[in-house]
């Protein structure tokens with residue numbers, strides 16, 4: 001913002017708009033206008049996000065709403081147009097349309113990175129619409145829970161985030177939210193529903 005303010009000041013000096021208005025006031029007004037435009041653009045982006053998720057991505061948004069009601073007692077927050085919930089159930093995370101759910105009992109770093117990852121799935125829903133559940137949702141659930149896949153990850157040390165729905169969720173989440181998603185080395189619980197004895201990674 002200070003860079004923009006500096007540039008605006010230079011422009012104001014060059015143009016010498018009103019003699020009574022100093023370059024500083026002119027720059028401040030310009031900056032105010034720029035901030036207002038950015039705010040409006042952000043609102044438009046969020047409204048579009050909402051409309052597309054509830055039309056093109058209706059199926060998963062509807063399922064997400066059901067889960068959102070189920071976890072209505074948990075902490076909720078807005079995140080780049082999506083609605084996040086820090087749930088208290090024994091599973092890691094899930095994303096459905098404009099809603100995503102992250103286990104609020106985990107450590108801060110895991111929660112922060114998982115929010116970016118789950119938000120990446122929201123963006124996938126935006127792009128894939130009615131195909132989301134088939135292209136991302138079901139393969140992701142099978143990859144997470146099938147015994148064969150759990151064994152593969154454990155014995156061969158394959159990262160959970162190396163499978164395409166997870167890998168692209170990380171990339172999209174990072175690209176849009178400009179925050180860090182889990183790395184390939186990050187672990188997840190052995191299955192979607194945690195084993196009480198399993199390490200909480």
Ligand SMILES: [Zn+2]
Nearest residue numbers: 140165166169
């Ligand atoms: Zn995922």
